[in-house]
Amino acid sequence: MVMPEQPRLIKKYPNRRLYDTKTSAYITLSDVKDLVLYRETFNVLDAKTGEDITRSILLQIILEEEAGGMPLFTTDLLAQMIRFYGHAMQGMLGKYLESNIKSFIDFQKKLQEQAQQLYGESSSQMQSDLWSQFMNFQGPAMQTMMTTYMEQSRHMLHQMQDQLKSQARTLFNGIPLSGFGADIAKQPGKETEN
Numbered sequence: 001m002v003m004p005e006q007p008r009l010i011k012k013y014p015n016r017r018l019y020d021t022k023t024s025a026y027i028t029l030s031d032v033k034d035l036v037l038y039r040e041t042f043n044v045l046d047a048k049t050g051e052d053i054t055r056s057i058l059l060q061i062i063l064e065e066e067a068g069g070m071p072l073f074t075t076d077l078l079a080q081m082i083r084f085y086g087h088a089m090q091g092m093l094g095k096y097l098e099s100n101i102k103s104f105i106d107f108q109k110k111l112q113e114q115a116q117q118l119y120g121e122s123s124s125q126m127q128s129d130l131w132s133q134f135m136n137f138q139g140p141a142m143q144t145m146m147t148t149y150m151e152q153s154r155h156m157l158h159q160m161q162d163q164l165k166s167q168a169r170t171l172f173n174g175i176p177l178s179g180f181g182a183d184i185a186k187q188p189g190k191e192t193e194n
Contacts, residue, residue: 005041007041007042007043008020008021008022008035008040008041008042008043009021009022009042009043009045010027010032010042010043010044010045010057011044011045011046011047012044012045012046012047012053012057013047013048014047014048018031018032018044018057019047029057029060029061029064032044032057032061033061033065036058036061042054044056044057081093088164089160089161089164092160093157096153096157100153
């Protein structure tokens with residue numbers, strides 16, 4: 001029986017340095033980014049407390065990439081995401097974003113497979129060049145498609161929110177809540193005290 005390979009362990013020390021236990025060497029955030037790009041599984045632990053801080057390190061990498069001049073997220077999108085923290089829809093949004101990113105990755109993979117079928121076995125550089133050429137020629141069409149897709153996704157999310165609000169109103173309609181006496185008094189069949 002083959003044992004699954006354990007994730008690579010990286011320790012973060014109080015001096016903010018990252019230590020790769022596999023290579024027995026200090027590494028940088030750029031090196032961690034390379035691990036992500038090469039799809040290597042790893043965990044980053046705080047060397048002092050043992051706490052898993054992998055998400056924190058990944059967020060640091062995203063922050064550096066966003067500050068690098070070609071941001072992926074607009075200011076408006078970031079503001080919208082912040083508004084979802086602590087909101088009842090927070091959990092749903094995370095799953096929704098994850099599902100949409102997976103769909104986009106699947107779409108990209110299918111395009112690469114189709115290019116490989118059309119042009120035969122090729123080096124990864126040629127596949128990268130084909131993808132770049134495709135994006136250059138299809139840029140406006142892709143932009144329109146992605147804009148339409150994002151707009152439909154946004155519309156669907158708003159519909160889900162409206163549906164949840166409607167269900168909550170229906171569920172709590174007959175329950176008297178303090179501070180809302182005037183509204184309850186106006187309900188049919190309820191008598192007001194004079």
